[in-house]
Amino acid sequence: MGRARRNEHTARAPRSVLAAAVGLACLLGVAAAPPARAQALIGRVVSASDGRGVSEAMVTLTLRDGARGPKAITVFANARGEFRLPQGQRELSDGAVLRARKLGYRQVDLSSNVQGPRSLQLYLEPSSDIAGQVPASAWLARAPAGDEKNITLASCSSCHQLASPRMRAYAAQIEAVRGGPEGDRRALEEWRRVVRHEAWRTIVKYMRSLHYSVFPLESATNLDAVDWATAQNADLNFFSERQGEIVARYLAAHFPASTASLARDAYSYGAALGVTEQTVIREYAFPERALVRELVPAPRSRSLWGADVRRNLIVRLDPESGEVQEISVAFDGSTGPHTIVPDDDGSLWVTMVDNDQLGRFDPKSERWKLWTLRPSSLQESDSLGGAAIVHDMSIDSRGHVARDGAGRIWLTMVGTNQLGTLHPETGEVAFTDTNRIAGLSPINHLIYSAVLDAAGRRVWYSQVNGFVGCVDTTTKAVEKLVPFAEGEGPRRMARDDEGHLWVALFGSGQVAKIDMATATVVSKLDLPDRSAAPYAVTWDAKRRAVWVANANSDAIYRIAVDSNAISVIPLPREMAYLRQIAVDPSSGRLVASYGNYPEGSGPSFGVVIDVGDEASR
Amino acid sequence: MNRRIRACVALACASLASNAALAEALTDSEAKHLFGAYGCNACHAVDEARIGPPYRAVAARYLGSAQAELDAWLATKIRLGGAGSWGFVPMVANPRISHADALAIAHWILALERDAQRRPGARAAGATE
Numbered sequence: 001m002g003r004a005r006r007n008e009h010t011a012r013a014p015r016s017v018l019a020a021a022v023g024l025a026c027l028l029g030v031a032a033a034p035p036a037r038a039q040a041l042i043g044r045v046v047s048a049s050d051g052r053g054v055s056e057a058m059v060t061l062t063l064r065d066g067a068r069g070p071k072a073i074t075v076f077a078n079a080r081g082e083f084r085l086p087q088g089q090r091e092l093s094d095g096a097v098l099r100a101r102k103l104g105y106r107q108v109d110l111s112s113n114v115q116g117p118r119s120l121q122l123y124l125e126p127s128s129d130i131a132g133q134v135p136a137s138a139w140l141a142r143a144p145a146g147d148e149k150n151i152t153l154a155s156c157s158s159c160h161q162l163a164s165p166r167m168r169a170y171a172a173q174i175e176a177v178r179g180g181p182e183g184d185r186r187a188l189e190e191w192r193r194v195v196r197h198e199a200w201r202t203i204v205k206y207m208r209s210l211h212y213s214v215f216p217l218e219s220a221t222n223l224d225a226v227d228w229a230t231a232q233n234a235d236l237n238f239f240s241e242r243q244g245e246i247v248a249r250y251l252a253a254h255f256p257a258s259t260a261s262l263a264r265d266a267y268s269y270g271a272a273l274g275v276t277e278q279t280v281i282r283e284y285a286f287p288e289r290a291l292v293r294e295l296v297p298a299p300r301s302r303s304l305w306g307a308d309v310r311r312n313l314i315v316r317l318d319p320e321s322g323e324v325q326e327i328s329v330a331f332d333g334s335t336g337p338h339t340i341v342p343d344d345d346g347s348l349w350v351t352m353v354d355n356d357q358l359g360r361f362d363p364k365s366e367r368w369k370l371w372t373l374r375p376s377s378l379q380e381s382d383s384l385g386g387a388a389i390v391h392d393m394s395i396d397s398r399g400h401v402a403r404d405g406a407g408r409i410w411l412t413m414v415g416t417n418q419l420g421t422l423h424p425e426t427g428e429v430a431f432t433d434t435n436r437i438a439g440l441s442p443i444n445h446l447i448y449s450a451v452l453d454a455a456g457r458r459v460w461y462s463q464v465n466g467f468v469g470c471v472d473t474t475t476k477a478v479e480k481l482v483p484f485a486e487g488e489g490p491r492r493m494a495r496d497d498e499g500h501l502w503v504a505l506f507g508s509g510q511v512a513k514i515d516m517a518t519a520t521v522v523s524k525l526d527l528p529d530r531s532a533a534p535y536a537v538t539w540d541a542k543r544r545a546v547w548v549a550n551a552n553s554d555a556i557y558r559i560a561v562d563s564n565a566i567s568v569i570p571l572p573r574e575m576a577y578l579r580q581i582a583v584d585p586s587s588g589r590l591v592a593s594y595g596n597y598p599e600g601s602g603p604s605f606g607v608v609i610d611v612g613d614e615a616s617r
Numbered sequence: 618m619n620r621r622i623r624a625c626v627a628l629a630c631a632s633l634a635s636n637a638a639l640a641e642a643l644t645d646s647e648a649k650h651l652f653g654a655y656g657c658n659a660c661h662a663v664d665e666a667r668i669g670p671p672y673r674a675v676a677a678r679y680l681g682s683a684q685a686e687l688d689a690w691l692a693t694k695i696r697l698g699g700a701g702s703w704g705f706v707p708m709v710a711n712p713r714i715s716h717a718d719a720l721a722i723a724h725w726i727l728a729l730e731r732d733a734q735r736r737p738g739a740r741a742a743g744a745t746e
Contacts, residue, residue, distance in 0.1 A: 166709065166710065166712070169698075169709075169710050169712075170698070170707065170709055170710070173698055173699065173700060173707035173709075173710070174707060176700070176707075177700045177701070177705050177707060178701070179705060195705050195706075198705070198706050199705075199706050199707060202668055202706045203709070205668050206659055206660055206668055206709070209658075209659035209660070209667075209668075210656055210659045212659075213656060213659075217653060217654055222653060223653065223658045223659060224649065224653065224658065228662070228665060228667055231659075598656065598713075600713050601713060
């Protein structure tokens, strides 16, 4: 088999500098000249019917390809409809496009490419059909709540939005199927029910084999390397056979028969917007083939760092220029960089789903150090059954890599439902069993994130199809378990500075707050959109807030922990499939990326948000 | 299929047919790469019945039809999906696949039986319904 093996490796990174934005700019002769000083673009969003200002409208300036800096900049109108973009005067006369959006409205006068005015008016009018404006989650908003819905959300949203445009197109195809018994309405209805069920069951099968798309195209773990029975083996998937059947049944019964239109009152954000006229969202384009799931700042670096799971590399984004540098992992084989976390010294730690690798990249020396974490219980196979899938590493309350009292980093091992430990100085690697749930194979548990307590004595882990638990870092025994119902989907976690563990409940659209001392759930907060599929939570000490990254709702939620009040930052892009949010400690900016599976199926952007609140100043 | 969808498919086919002659013949290795990159192999194989029919069965069914039009028709089916030819469960649409790649894939699939027919001693053409 083609799986490369090595225990420890240090090498200088082979670099390939993309520099797409700057390269294009050079071709156009822009980079040679000093950058022109940005001129703010001031304007107003007004109602086309009465000329009144439209508050909280989203105004997006999309720059021409190759322009320096972000690809798009978005701000929000104030109560009078006024907006102020930090730049745009020069860009508008240079091919940039300006658009206004607000849920429930449509733009009626596209004021793009207007030459030179210092103030612009954009017109919106109410729209009775919001099908083209709502996030993917809207299509499940009225579907029955409960365990089956939670299991469906938790299973499907792991890799794509629910309901993504492709899912909606497929539902339309199902409804377009003709045939069935003639003349008997009840028999025809029964036939149509069977068609729907069998069609969605087929999609579940399709998704089982598409699990192999989690790995880079070059991986030895691929569909051509396994027989069909293995490709379809639910014990090697992120959801069980039983769960797959629940998903098919739920979608057959409750997925909307038509998504061509949606009444204006059928969806809302569900909470007040948490934006001001100072809020600025900057989106940076990655190459279309990129699949940068996560983007983070790092100490002593002005760059942002991302992991590209499909291309065996990490990216370094300069938020000033928009330049993207690609840095290959120094490994002879496929790696699949998945999770990227900084340490206090500014190095980037990267878990890799392929070939059992954990890497540390030093931006100063541009050198990698790699470790192999492969449990001995794994079979030697190019199927998912042979993959350790090194997933997340232990973090502290700032989202930095955290070590226990003995200096070890703890990691979640999806392939074996274990925790791994690495002592970076000695290279010592070990594995610890976690709790098992009857009816689930090891990989079915989908063990996910790891958080170390402040004393470094306990490491907490989550299982998307199971529980939250903690292991004593000295005895390595599972010490406490916090049970969750099937489908609630405890996914990424964060710890605050007050002894609480915050857990994103991916399936149920909630956030749980756990008292780490007693291992009890203090509260479960319903998010504004219960189909949002909250993937991760991030503690923001300065704001005393928890940020929630969502897969399905094209929005970020902010939980004010003192009041449990929740507000919404809507994102300016459809299929804004979020995984992780990091808070830049110096600026207070939020950093994230859109990472749609498979690559190319959705927008590929890094995102930086000036929240526009007190903590941003 | 309603009238609007029929019209769209017909238009797409017509457009593709005009480009069919430009479809580049893929090598087996190139075809395998595309099947992996686009996830075709999650449902299909050359000779094995997976979720959908084997490529060779598709080629055999349509053997004898005009090549350019058939390439274009199958390419459209690859991109838009659809149901009816192989049972009532629809095939998913694949909008990520470019027109050019869809045409090349269609050409490669259909050539599986065309080329076999051209070889000396090939069996008579026939549908495999």
